[in-house]
Amino acid sequence: MQFTSGDLDPAASIMISTHLEFCPCCRQKVAAYEDEISQQLAAEESAVDIVDASGTATTETPPLSPDLAAMMQQIMSQNTEPEPNHESPQPQTITLGDKTYPLPRALRRHQQEIGPWSRLPGNIKRAQVAVGGSSKMNFIFMDSDSSLPEHTHQGQEITLVLAGQFHDEHGTYRAGDFIVQTAEHRHVPKTEQGEDCLCLTLLDAPLHFTSGLATLLNPFSQLFFRG
Known part of the structure; x- marks a missing residue:
């Protein structure tokens, strides 16, 4: 609503x-x-x-x-989908190495706000999307047989699967799935051998890593959230 x-x-x-x-x-x-x-x-x-x-x-x-x-x-009778931009053609794909994924229509007009890709622990890549507001939007790419270290959330994390699939302790998530995690949830997102996953995420507070060497990243999590 x-x-x-x-x-x-x-x-x-x-x-x-x-x-x-x-x-x-x-x-x-x-x-x-x-x-x-x-x-x-x-x-x-x-x-x-x-x-x-x-x-x-x-x-x-x-x-x-x-x-x-x-x-x-x-x-x-309005269509809920964004109106097409007739002024100039917009990029319609995201390319990562030799892999290409469709860029959601809602993000094509924000192509210039998609930042460079950087690496995260667990063979994960991230690209920020600077669309404004206090929450932070990112593309997250999980390569084949990868995982993000166990973590919980200091606020709310929304994840939308765009392509491929991943799983955690609570279920398996595929393209179109809309997942909301809060401080009540602790999980280890993973992909299996031979599969990868592209997601769009929205965070209103930094992650908090809860196991292993990844806990050493917690003092820097606010910098990661801002960056």
Whole structure:
């Protein structure tokens, strides 16, 4: 509902928009929310106070004007997917070595905000996406037979799988899956031999590593979060 009414920050809106590219169920939910909002707007705009001959005030809802009816119809028939950019062609893929992945439509207009790729522990690569807001968005690429050290979360972590799959102690996640982790969760994301995974993540606080040598990174986690 917050996404539909435009109350989310840019990064969260991009995450939802990208998930909608994969999920027909959530597209139906957004369409239902749009219909609900448009009906509320129509009721608010069309309710008028009328005073009859006896001086009694009543509230009636007259028929919509042709212009307003057309506007409501346009709102209710809107496509939840971003409008295509006709000004210039946008890059449509992400290339990592010899592998190429489709770039989500919601991110094509932000191609210039995708930073360089850097390496993380566990044969992981990261590229920041500077779309504004207090939360940090990153592409995360997990190569074949890789894992991120065991960690929990100082805030909320949202992960959207874009291609491939990974698993942890709680399940297996495939393209389109939208996973929310909080301080209550501790996990070790992994890929199997011969498979890799590209994800989009959104963090509102640094990770906290909980085992092995990775715990030595915790004093620097805030720098990682900012960087």
